[in-house]
Amino acid sequence: MIETSLMPDENGYFGEYGGQIIPPELIQIMNDINDAYDEIRHTSAFQDELADLNKHYVGRPSPIYYAKKLSKQVGGARIFFKREDLNHTGAHKINHCLGEALLAKHMGKTKVLAETGAGQHGVALATACALMDLECEIHMGEIDIEKEHPNVTKMKILGCKLVPVTRGTKTLKDAVDSAFEEYLKDPVNYFYAIGSVVGPHPFPRMVRDFQSIVGKEARAQFLEEQGKLPDIVMACVGGGSNAIGLFTEFLPDESVEMIGVEPAGKGLDTPDNAATLTLGSKGALHGFKCYNLQDDNGEPLPVYSIASGLDYPGVGPQHCYLKDLGRVRYESVDDKACLDAFMTLSRTEGIIPALESAHAVAYAMDIAKDMSPDQTILINLSGRGDKDADFVAERLSL
Amino acid sequence: MSRIQSCFAELKESQRVALIPFITAGDSEPALTVPLMHALVESGADLIELGIPFSDPMADGPVIQKAAERALEHNVSLRDVLQMVAEFRQRDAATPVLLMGYLNPVEVMGYEAFSAEAGEAGVDGVLIVDLPPEEGGEILPLLYAHQIDPVFLIAPTSDRSRIQKICDASRGYVYYVSLKGITGAGHLDLDSVARRVSEIREISQLPIGVGFGIKDAATAAAMGKLADAVIVGSAIVNRIAEHQGDAEATIKAVSSFVGELRAGLDR
Ligand SMILES: Cc1ncc(COP(=O)(O)O)c(C=O)c1O
Numbered sequence: 148m149i150e151t152s153l154m155p156d157e158n159g160y161f162g163e164y165g166g167q168i169i170p171p172e173l174i175q176i177m178n179d180i181n182d183a184y185d186e187i188r189h190t191s192a193f194q195d196e197l198a199d200l201n202k203h204y205v206g207r208p209s210p211i212y213y214a215k216k217l218s219k220q221v222g223g224a225r226i227f228f229k230r231e232d233l234n235h236t237g238a239h240k241i242n243h244c245l246g247e248a249l250l251a252k253h254m255g256k257t258k259v260l261a262e263t264g265a266g267q268h269g270v271a272l273a274t275a276c277a278l279m280d281l282e283c284e285i286h287m288g289e290i291d292i293e294k295e296h297p298n299v300t301k302m303k304i305l306g307c308k309l310v311p312v313t314r315g316t317k318t319l320k321d322a323v324d325s326a327f328e329e330y331l332k333d334p335v336n337y338f339y340a341i342g343s344v345v346g347p348h349p350f351p352r353m354v355r356d357f358q359s360i361v362g363k364e365a366r367a368q369f370l371e372e373q374g375k376l377p378d379i380v381m382a383c384v385g386g387g388s389n390a391i392g393l394f395t396e397f398l399p400d401e402s403v404e405m406i407g408v409e410p411a412g413k414g415l416d417t418p419d420n421a422a423t424l425t426l427g428s429k430g431a432l433h434g435f436k437c438y439n440l441q442d443d444n445g446e447p448l449p450v451y452s453i454a455s456g457l458d459y460p461g462v463g464p465q466h467c468y469l470k471d472l473g474r475v476r477y478e479s480v481d482d483k484a485c486l487d488a489f490m491t492l493s494r495t496e497g498i499i500p501a502l503e504s505a506h507a508v509a510y511a512m513d514i515a516k517d518m519s520p521d522q523t524i525l526i527n528l529s530g531r532g533d534k535d536a537d538f539v540a541e542r543l544s545l
Numbered sequence: 546m547s548r549i550q551s552c553f554a555e556l557k558e559s560q561r562v563a564l565i566p567f568i569t570a571g572d573s574e575p576a577l578t579v580p581l582m583h584a585l586v587e588s589g590a591d592l593i594e595l596g597i598p599f600s601d602p603m604a605d606g607p608v609i610q611k612a613a614e615r616a617l618e619h620n621v622s623l624r625d626v627l628q629m630v631a632e633f634r635q636r637d638a639a640t641p642v643l644l645m646g647y648l649n650p651v652e653v654m655g656y657e658a659f660s661a662e663a664g665e666a667g668v669d670g671v672l673i674v675d676l677p678p679e680e681g682g683e684i685l686p687l688l689y690a691h692q693i694d695p696v697f698l699i700a701p702t703s704d705r706s707r708i709q710k711i712c713d714a715s716r717g718y719v720y721y722v723s724l725k726g727i728t729g730a731g732h733l734d735l736d737s738v739a740r741r742v743s744e745i746r747e748i749s750q751l752p753i754g755v756g757f758g759i760k761d762a763a764t765a766a767a768m769g770k771l772a773d774a775v776i777v778g779s780a781i782v783n784r785i786a787e788h789q790g791d792a793e794a795t796i797k798a799v800s801s802f803v804g805e806l807r808a809g810l811d812r
Pocket of ligand 1: 265383385
């Protein structure tokens, strides 16, 4: 059994992954954040405020939904969704954004900034900052700005400053670089609220803790409603926050199989994918050690996925460790299967998923048919597809 | 004594301040780098900081980012950079060369292979921007063993215990970043630099280099009164960018600028 409560170690390592690969001046600042987090997370004031927001603002607990029609159409295992798509702002990202914003406020930070890929983290953070009277600045690649237009509009309405990123890949990786550059101008007063379980310690730990409410609720709900645990829990993996959020509570349950689904883009045999755990090698990027998609010289590759939120050459350190341990299996799904699942779920169940989440749905559909109806798959439906609707309609000439 | 240590010892003897220009290896084309390094020395550089191009330079401003992009267009790898240093060494056995870059290329090459090959190529120092001393457990002993001096950045926000930790791990010199944040930004505040430099001197005997934001002979001269070395990056890289595609003009412009800086320091 894995003692997850002990992860990461005091230096922020999950096995050989994680740590603080950052300029020396930031160590003190990261450690201050870690200390402040440790200081407040057990206080009832913080817990009560977060619990209140989760209930009355986000709408937690999110339900578990049995996708009866989808399961029937696929034939085989029964497929369930943890409905993070029903959260306020439309995805799981709000779970860690409220936590990060509360912490930033507690620490007296004057400005919160972050990168965003699909715009879900950006919208969620802008929302939390509006609520808590914090200045907010979001960096987003030009390509993603075009693709995720509805989220861009929302961020503007919410009053955050949107910085288009024109360098490099013009997507998530370079948005991180750009936001980090701004952060370094005044790390004492700014708070970089990173958008997934990535970045230097303590972020992979902190974001995981805030996201783990998903698995806590889901495990209890599933047990109560089904009288047993699911056979498989599954989630898409970009940086890995929604996956770790669902998985954490189930890690000690040895009977529960875990699968993380990565984007195979245009195919694993093409350069246009972002299947980091499937194809990557060990490296260090954006402040932490992890599997990377990189060339022989250690340059991160210009990765690609139809889902902007999965389009990242690194991945959370805990996932790297769980892969090496063999506790979680990482698979991949290409653009085409993702789009198929997006449409199938929309038309069988009337649920339009985020393209990110549709990766997990696609993989579940693929394996469910070879399973029996008394077996169950629980998927983290991490977000809704409003942001992707126009893009998909155009892509499929609807 | 390492080449860097004897360089600073000699400078101290003659009461001169070290001039350390920074260029990115392979900017604006790979063939330019070695001739440019020689030109830097001829116009008054005491030590050279050579940037290893990396696509995600999280602590660099736009000027040095662009330099890395130009070099990466030519696929300049860490091994190419070591090759350039080896070539430079054929004609210059005296001037110390310090590589400055990010951890990932080094990580991917392997710490042992990097330390050995860099030592062999004639590299004297290494500054890995995103490697704090705390994360140096594995690589630092290898660098020391190959007579390569690790140099770390000290920032305005570093407190005493942090400065102590950085100085303990550093060899050769320490690098005080005189401006908040990323390279090439903002304005100088000489008084605060003076205060911090004397604070570092209380903690360590190591020579202190001050850099980031030195744009001309006058600021170099002012910084030179406070520190043992001045480091000039963006202002030089700007000149390389201006003369892209014309090697001769690049060398001429950079040489004349470095000459001005030297004159400013020696005044
Ligand atoms: C709905 C949704 N799911 C998943 C992701 C991927 O992030 P992570 O792997 O951190 O959950 C994103 C990122 O934007 C997202 O918007």
